[in-house]
Structures are given as C-alpha cells and as structure tokens.
Amino acid sequence: MPASPAETRALMEREGYLADLGLATAVFLALKLGRPLLLEGEPGTGKTEIARVLAAALDRPLVRLQCYEGLDIASAVYEWNYARQLLHIRAREAQGTEAGNIERDVYHHDYLLARPLLKAIELSRAGTPPVLLIDELDRADEPFEAFLLELLADYQVTIPELGTLKADVPPITILTSNRTREVHDAVRRRCFYAWVDFPAPERERAIVGLKVPEAGPELTRQLVAFVQSIRAMDLYKHPGIAESINWAQALAALNVVTLDPGVVDTTLGTLLKYQDDIVKVRGSEAARVVEKIRSEAKSVPVETSPAELGR
Numbered sequence: 001m002p003a004s005p006a007e008t009r010a011l012m013e014r015e016g017y018l019a020d021l022g023l024a025t026a027v028f029l030a031l032k033l034g035r036p037l038l039l040e041g042e043p044g045t046g047k048t049e050i051a052r053v054l055a056a057a058l059d060r061p062l063v064r065l066q067c068y069e070g071l072d073i074a075s076a077v078y079e080w081n082y083a084r085q086l087l088h089i090r091a092r093e094a095q096g097t098e099a100g101n102i103e104r105d106v107y108h109h110d111y112l113l114a115r116p117l118l119k120a121i122e123l124s125r126a127g128t129p130p131v132l133l134i135d136e137l138d139r140a141d142e143p144f145e146a147f148l149l150e151l152l153a154d155y156q157v158t159i160p161e162l163g164t165l166k167a168d169v170p171p172i173t174i175l176t177s178n179r180t181r182e183v184h185d186a187v188r189r190r191c192f193y194a195w196v197d198f199p200a201p202e203r204e205r206a207i208v209g210l211k212v213p214e215a216g217p218e219l220t221r222q223l224v225a226f227v228q229s230i231r232a233m234d235l236y237k238h239p240g241i242a243e244s245i246n247w248a249q250a251l252a253a254l255n256v257v258t259l260d261p262g263v264v265d266t267t268l269g270t271l272l273k274y275q276d277d278i279v280k281v282r283g284s285e286a287a288r289v290v291e292k293i294r295s296e297a298k299s300v301p302v303e304t305s306p307a308e309l310g311r
Helices: 003-015 023-034 047-057 081-095 098-107 117-127 140-153 185-189 201-211 217-231 241-253 261-270 275-281 284-295
Strands: 037-040 060-065 079-081 113-114 131-135 156-159 163-166 172-177 190-194
Touching: 003 023, 023 037, 023 172, 023 190, 037 047, 037 113, 047 060, 047 172, 047 241, 060 117, 079 185, 081 098, 113 117, 117 131, 140 156, 140 185, 190 201, 190 261, 201 217, 201 241, 217 241, 217 284, 241 261, 261 275, 261 284, 275 284
Parallel strands: 037 172, 037 190, 060 131, 131 172
Antiparallel strands: 079 113, 156 163
16 A cells, blocks of 8 residues: 555555545545545546556456446445345255255355445455546435445445355445436545546646557547647536547557648547537638637647646
8 A cells, every 4th residue: 555645656656546535535545545436527527537546556356346327236336146145045955855944045145146345345355456447426216325334334235145245345436427316415425536537638648648649649639739728618528538539549559740720620539429519620620729729739748747746
C-alpha cells in the first residue's frame, strides 16, 4: 500500500493513469482507512479506469459489478444452482435417502453461484482481498442501494440457508456514478468522495502522449485543443478521455501529422458518438476551430513537465 498521496499518485502513474493530487489524496485515504470511494463525473472521465489501475498496481483481483435498471440480489450477490440441486435430489431419492437429509445436502456451498458481491467477500475470506468495482451505481434502482448499505457498512452478506458471510479484510471498494440520478445520502455517508472532471489541456496532452506516443507532440497538441474546444459546445455527449485516445490512434493510423478540416470531418465518428453532434461540428464549425488552433499554435506549449501536472 502507498504511504502518502504522492506515492499513490506515482503508483497510478506507473500503470498509465495521470491523476491530480486531489484525486490521488482521495484514493490514498480510501486505501489507508479501508473506506469505499465514490467517484462521480461525466461519462468518459476515467472513473472506471481507476479501479483497473489499482487492481494492477496492487496486484489484486478485480471484481466488477456492472449496475443496470432492475439489478437484483440474484444477479449481484448469489443464487442457487437449481439445475444441480434438482439432479442431486433425484439421485439421492433413487438411493432412498430421507427427505430431511436431501434438503440439508442441497443447501450447501457447492450449489451456490457466487455473483460479484459475494465473490469479493469470498476472495477476502480466502486471504486475497480484491478491488471491488460497483460501476454506474446511478443506473441501478434505489432499492438496490438500500441492500448495499449492509455491504458497505460491514462487508457482509446474509444467505438465509447458510448464515452471514463476512469479509475478514474489506475489499478495496470503488463506486462510480455518471449522475443520471442522485445516489442516496445513506450510501454517500459510507464513502469518501471525489469528483472526476475532464482534464485540463496540459494534463490531457500528457495522457494522450502517454497512451498514443506515435501521434507526435504537435498532432497531440492540436487534437487536445480541438477536443477541449468542442467540450464547450452544446453537445448531447461531450467526448471523454477515451474518445480523445481513440481519435489519436485513428489519426496516427492514417499517418496524419497535423489537423485540417477535411481530416476532422472524415474522422469525427471516432470522437463523437451521436449523429446530431457530428452534424453540429462537421463543416464550417470544424474549420473555425481548426483555424483558431492554428492561429494560437505559437502561444501553446507542446510538452508538459511532470511538475506542471501537479499544479
């Protein structure tokens, strides 16, 4: 485990995630004090990636629960393997086993299908506490949040047929939300909190340069400036960091060395994912932004030092 926010930041950077000091501090405190961390922000700002980075950096298994509307206990925690239970019952009946003994047999851990939340607790009980990612909690129904309270408070789940299973060491728990609805206050109180925003231009240049070095510093500068400009527009979905990286990869694959309106128009589908947004940007608007970037070229630094990233 890292011993300070600075070490946490360096740990994440070694796995390719450039975090600012505020985010690194929130992650450090969650690790140090064994508390869940709730990350909120716009889609595409890198919230889910933080859990993956921590799992890789700390050499922990990653257990992911993808939330969605209608998520229930059977999908999130456990369910019984009814097919195996039925086969066992028929086999024991054929052997003349008493009904009471058969019932005790079928409600055994061997017939339990562990879903992500129970799997995280089982791994912890086995001595390998995982990173538990509860992704896009805002997509789940509010009753599911109520169930999460027991897990986040005590890291235990209750199975009526087997009793209460409690984690010996809490898993590292990361919750994410895109704020399609508000997460309940009771869940928030059990978590540390951090808002993950779109990065500033210098940080985004560093991220794209790290992930797509073949794009080159000048194309990276122009690309990031373009993305930052259209994030200020009224779009249905603003491009995230993942889309910036995808666009850089696409332009590098096309051997593009500098942006021009034609290149932008033909590759917008790798940056914007909705046709209405593409129509709004393509053509005269793209040409205007590219011309603005060219006119500001001499006043924008190409490279950013590691010291500047912490400011």
